[in-house]
Amino acid sequence: MTTEAPATLRIGPYPVDPPVVLAPMAGITNLAFRKLCREFGSATSIYVCEMITARAVVERNEKTLHMMSFDEDEHPRSMQLYGVDPATLGEAVRIIVGEGWADHIDLNLGCPVPKVTRLGGGAALPYKRALFSRIVRAMVGAAEPAGVPVTVKFRIGIDDEHLTYLDAGRIAEAEGAKAVALHARTAAQRYSGQADWSAIARLKEAVTTIPVLGNGDIFSADDAVRMMAETGCDGVVVGRGCLGRPWLFGELQAALRGQELPEAPNLGRVGEVLHRHGALLSDHLGEEKAMRDLRKHMAWYLMGFPVGADLRRAFATVSSLTELGDLIGKLDPSAPFPKDAEGPRGRQGSPGKVALPHGWLDDPDDPAVPTAADVMHSGG
Incomplete structure (x- = not known):
């Protein structure tokens, strides 16, 4: 399989070539797994560490600081933050850039887990447009003087009746984010069913001055090529597809550079x-x-x-x-790689009603910070 090599993706000052990002996954994308993926893939792709809670950074939690470990030659060092309070997120970013802990910061707005969304966090938060705007503004304001790009990852919406992704993309763009990534599922879908890649195409049409990355159902190099061709997105974010398959990054590199794919491992x-x-x-x-x-x-x-x-x-x-x-x-050792092992892996679960704070859907322009939502969790 060959394809024309896409234009180099840039996130702030960093070229991302090939345009591939390892999604942050709780309990997975620690220093060791990222290093393994980098050994197969390109050093100039982006490999995001496990999601970090902004509150824990501000409090300099010892366990969290260890989770923020990066390899000596890992560059750019990419970190994803979770939070709901503009002040806390802004302070966390100031600490991170002040200590030189990361070169790129992503905001998690994709987590569909009930204990997060019922407090207004994760995938629930983009519904509150004014609050979301304040959060991105605070993070960019803290990161920009140090030249650290801020990006945002979100879902299509809460459910089919409450789609937020187009507003979220425009707001992130207007407030100075350097790229956006869309997991093309709603929070209600969690990880079930199929990702709606057509939403990535619509987001790409709506957000015109910064890169748009696509995420969801990339389980093979061919999936990545198809997503970019069908949606026009500028790059891909790979999560569950690389579980137990860190060599996928070598296959992605070959496919997106128009080269022959390496042989699947026995x-x-x-x-x-x-x-x-x-x-x-x-x-x-x-x-x-x-x-x-x-x-x-x-x-x-x-x-x-x-x-x-x-x-x-x-x-x-x-x-x-x-x-x-x-x-x-x-x-x-001679057993060949099974073709059917290329399909979905990792958590899938079933769709369900999204847990939200009382009255959450009443006013999308309410800028109030939800209470007690700075919990330690990840996903998205």
Whole structure:
């Protein structure tokens, strides 16, 4: 598969080539996983760390500061913030740029989790246009003097009756955001059903002076090429599609540069990548915690391969790097990559009614800050 190489995406001063962004995912996109993805992909794509709560930055929470770790050669260092209060988000950005902790800051407005939306956060927040405007203005005002670009990621809306993405894109553009990204689902969809790529095309028509990135249902290099061709978007944001498949970034790089795709890895190569992931996690977290963290990745790495139930269970309870190596040695290294393993992976769930604060939908131009919404969560 070949295609014409797209024009280089720029986010503020940073060229993003190929135009690919690793989406922040809770418990996934830590320093180790980002490094693994970068080893396969381009150093000039963007790899976003786990979402960070603005309140925790302001309070200099020790656990949060460790989550904000970046590799020595990682550039630009990309961080996503969550919050609902313009003052808190502005102060968090001032701290981050003042300490030189990040080169790019993204705002999370995509989280559909009930405990976030019922407090007015995440995917619920763009409905409040005046508040959203104040938040972006505060973040840009704090970041701009240091030359740090602010971007915004959001969903189509709360549900089919309350679509917010076109207003959100225009507001972010007007308040100085350097790019916007659309997860082409509503909050009510969560991660179920199909992403509506036509919404990305409509957002691209509405937002004309900054890049528009598309997100949702990119599970292969071909999906990324199709999304850019069908929507005209300037780049793609990849989340669940790379779970257990960090080499997807190499495939995306080849496809978007019009090059031949690398051969899909056999099970022997997958085992090598899995061990590398475990070693990087051990360096970052310590071996015991790393193995606990790695367990959730096992089903993704082994998806579709002929691996017996007993061996799968052993991988899911692995407790040391030595044990991991022994288990990998029991795999059939010649087993080819299964074609059906390219499909959806990770959480999907089912659609549902979005939990919102009482009276949230009454006045979209109410600028009041929702109370007690600075919770620690991620997603979107």
